Amino acid sequence: MARDRPGAGPATPATVALDRAGVPYARRPYPHDPAVPSYGMEAAEALGVDPARVFKTLLVDAGKGLAVGVVPVDGRLDLKALASALGAKSVTMADPSAAERSTGYVVGGISPVGQKRALPxxxxxxxxxxxxxxxxxxxxxxxxxxTPDDLAAVTRAVRARIGRA
Known part of the structure; x- marks a missing residue:
């Protein structure tokens, strides 16, 4: 996949990080309605793709710091499975303000790429x-x-079953 032309969507820390790393990706802007209950499902519908291909970025508190779980928008994060994948005793969902401070993004727009601090x-x-x-x-x-491989490489992600229906 080649990168789309620079004008196709905004420049963000995520696109800057991907460009610097030479990772191919495509920018996919869509009209956003702040009143929708699920930003991820909104993206799937607006982009006309199967929700199983659209992934949400969720931050958790692993006790010794924050970590990231990336799961399909049509499912839920399995906290026990994520804790196991991280080698932690347990994890809880991160406070939204802590997630925003740590990543530099706003909730509903947190990317797994280009965060202020690289998190597990x-x-x-x-x-x-x-x-x-x-x-x-x-x-x-x-x-x-x-591609999943490129996302995993640029974020240094571990692969594990952390989602559930």
Whole structure:
């Protein structure tokens, strides 16, 4: 996949990081409605893709710091499975303000790429069933399309089953 032309969507820390790393991706902006209950499902619908290919970025508190779980928007994060993948005793969902401070992104637009601080990241293994997946590009109404392998490489993600229906 080649990078789309620079004008196709906003420049964000995520796109800057991907460009610097030479990782191919595609910018996928879409009209965002702040009133929708699920930003991820909104992205799937607006982009016309199966929700199983659109992944949400969730931050957890692992006791010794924050970590990232990336799971399909049509499922839920299994906290026990994520804790196991991280080698932690347990994890809890991170406070939204802590997630925003740590990543530099706003909730609903947190990208797994280009965060202010690199955090331990786990990518749900279902991502590998698809040639490309969609993750937040760092802003509400803006996703990036990328291969699971490239996303894992740029975020140093571990692969594990951390999602559930």
């Amino acid at each position: 990241t786990v990518l749900d293994e279902t991502a590998y069933a698809h040639s490309t997946i969609f993750v937040s590009g760092g802003r509400r109404g803006f996703d990036i399309e990328i």
